[in-house]
Amino acid sequence: MKKLAIITTHPIQYNAPLFRLLHERKRIAVKVFYTWEQSQGKVYDARFGIERNWDIPLLDGYESVFEKNTSRHPDSNRFWGIVNPGLYKRLKEEQFDAVLIYRWSVWSHFLLLQRLGKQPALFFRGDSHLLQQGKGLKARIKRMALRFVYRNVDAAFVVGTHNKAYMRDCGLSEAQLITAFHAVDNARFMLGADSMEERAIEERRLIGIPADAVVFLYSGKFYALKQLDLLIGAFKKLKGEHYRLLLTGNGEQEQALRKLAATDSRILFQSFRNQSEMPWVYRMGDVFVLPSNSETWGLGVNEAMACGRAAIVSDRCGCAPDLIQAGVNGFVFRSGDEGSLLQSMEAFTDRQTANVMGRNALAYVQRFSLEAVAEAIESRMGDD
Numbered sequence: 426m427k428k429l430a431i432i433t434t435h436p437i438q439y440n441a442p443l444f445r446l447l448h449e450r451k452r453i454a455v456k457v458f459y460t461w462e463q464s465q466g467k468v469y470d471a472r473f474g475i476e477r478n479w480d481i482p483l484l485d486g487y488e489s490v491f492e493k494n495t496s497r498h499p500d501s502n503r504f505w506g507i508v509n510p511g512l513y514k515r516l517k518e519e520q521f522d523a524v525l526i527y528r529w530s531v532w533s534h535f536l537l538l539q540r541l542g543k544q545p546a547l548f549f550r551g552d553s554h555l556l557q558q559g560k561g562l563k564a565r566i567k568r569m570a571l572r573f574v575y576r577n578v579d580a581a582f583v584v585g586t587h588n589k590a591y592m593r594d595c596g597l598s599e600a601q602l603i604t605a606f607h608a609v610d611n612a613r614f615m616l617g618a619d620s621m622e623e624r625a626i627e628e629r630r631l632i633g634i635p636a637d638a639v640v641f642l643y644s645g646k647f648y649a650l651k652q653l654d655l656l657i658g659a660f661k662k663l664k665g666e667h668y669r670l671l672l673t674g675n676g677e678q679e680q681a682l683r684k685l686a687a688t689d690s691r692i693l694f695q696s697f698r699n700q701s702e703m704p705w706v707y708r709m710g711d712v713f714v715l716p717s718n719s720e721t722w723g724l725g726v727n728e729a730m731a732c733g734r735a736a737i738v739s740d741r742c743g744c745a746p747d748l749i750q751a752g753v754n755g756f757v758f759r760s761g762d763e764g765s766l767l768q769s770m771e772a773f774t775d776r777q778t779a780n781v782m783g784r785n786a787l788a789y790v791q792r793f794s795l796e797a798v799a800e801a802i803e804s805r806m807g808d809d
Contacts, residue, residue, distance in 0.1 A: 427522040428456070428521045428522050428523075429521060429806060430516055430519070430524045431457045432512075432524060432534060434460050434464070434507060434534075435459055435501055436483035438700050441482075442610035443795050444487040446799050447487070447802065448486055450799060453806050455488065457488065458489075458490055458492050459490070460494060460534070461501045461506075462492060462494040463499040464491075481700045492509045492515075492533075494508060494509055495510060501531060504531055504532055506531060513536070513537060513541075516541075516545075523547070523548055523805075525548040525549070529549070529575075538575070541577065547579050548578070548802075549578045549580075549581045550581065551581075551721075552584045552722045552743055553588065553591050554590065554591045556740075556741050556743070568594065571594075572595055572596040575592070578597065580601050580602075581601060581602055582603050582605040582802065585607060585747040587743045587746065606792075607722045608794050608798055609724055609727040609793075611790060611791065614707070614728055615731055615787075621732070622708055624708075625705045625706075625709045635667065639667060639773050639774075639775060640669045640712070641656075641712050641713075641737075641773075642706075642712065642729075643671070643714050644703070644706060645673075650718055652760070653678065654678075656766065657685050657692060658685075659763045666691070667775075668691055668770075671694075671710060672686075672692070673695045673698060673706060674696070703728060707734055711735070711779035711780070712734060712735050712770075713725065713726060713734050714736070714738075715737070716738075716739050716760075717741060717760075718760050718761065719741050720739075720742040723742040723743065724744075726744050726749075727790060727793060729786075730787060731787065734786060735755045735773075735779055737756050737757075737758060737766070737769045738756075738757055739761075739766075740759055750789065753785050754783075754786035755782060755786065757769075
């Protein structure tokens with residue numbers, strides 16, 4: 426059985442189910458190396474403004490190890506925040522057939538991309554895109570630098586249309602680009618759907634949402650990139666007492682957003698919800714909205730669709746061309762354009778319209794599965 430080493434910074438709710446699935450399928454032997462050693466405990470999330478620790482198991486069902494990180498300021502968001510002096514030697518000693526690296530923008534990952542040769546095979550997975558690519562000399566220099574970063578990669582598992590264009594721009598050939606769409610554990614969000622719907626109905630009732638209301642839901646961090654001020658502004662212009670906007674989360678903009686929304690009693694706020702609660706939290710809404718000015722993908726859209734909810738996303742979200750079928754399971758609006766967002770919301774005239782699109786969303790998101798990602802990785806391992 427061929428051996429695959431996976432290099433990633435820390436356990437997250439999106440990746441752990443894939444690692445578990447690869448182990449369960451037993452077609453390749455997988456070992457995950459977490460390079461942010463300090464993430465074993467709780468971590469402070471600056472965007473949420475809270476200390477958080479996911480409340481679902483992220484290390485069960487597969488082999489993993491936390492590699493010693495000697496950075497003076499450990500942090501997965503800092504280039505020098507991940508420094509693992511013994512990792513390269515360990516990978517060589519354990520004789521893996523391939524190494525799959527998530528992200529390059531921390532020192533240890535960047536170093537491995539430069540040091541690992543053709544043996545073992547070198548794979549990469551990220552979700553960057555060109556949607557906010559600049560122009561001129563600076564953009565050309567960045568493009569050359571990225572071609573250097575990826576020059577040793579044998580294959581990249583691209584997450585969607587925009588990511589594929591990015592990797593092609595970084596110098597990889599079509600033969601090196603393997604489509605493995607971003608996916609979540611759909612089954613977890615579909616499990617016990619009826620009881621989750623009942624819980625959502627009760628939660629809506631408790632906060633005073635009328636039974637016939639069309640609820641637009643955002644769930645996540647409150648900071649400028651998410652353009653929640655744009656969402657509030659557009660919603661305030663939406664005519665109809667049967668509409669509600671529910672913003673779930675926390676972050677640096679919370680007080681400013683609450684102040685902006687204060688003049689409209691239809692806008693409601695709830696605090697951060699952990700992962701075990703999300704299957705009913707998404708169902709509190711009828712339409713999930715991701716208004717971000719920049720989003721490499723937007724996996725919350727996958728999760729909401731797996732809960733049978735339609736979605737409205739900005740055209741700066743990486744998932745837009747792959748997940749959204751305009752007028753069928755949701756809409757894409759022009760980022761920063763309040764009128765465009767308002768028009769998308771106005772299309773949901775009643776709950777019946779939202780429910781029809783939600784059913785379409787649930788059917789469509791089945792194409793975006795962890796099984797398909799696992800098969801892509803296993804197939805590429807078989808080629809080496």
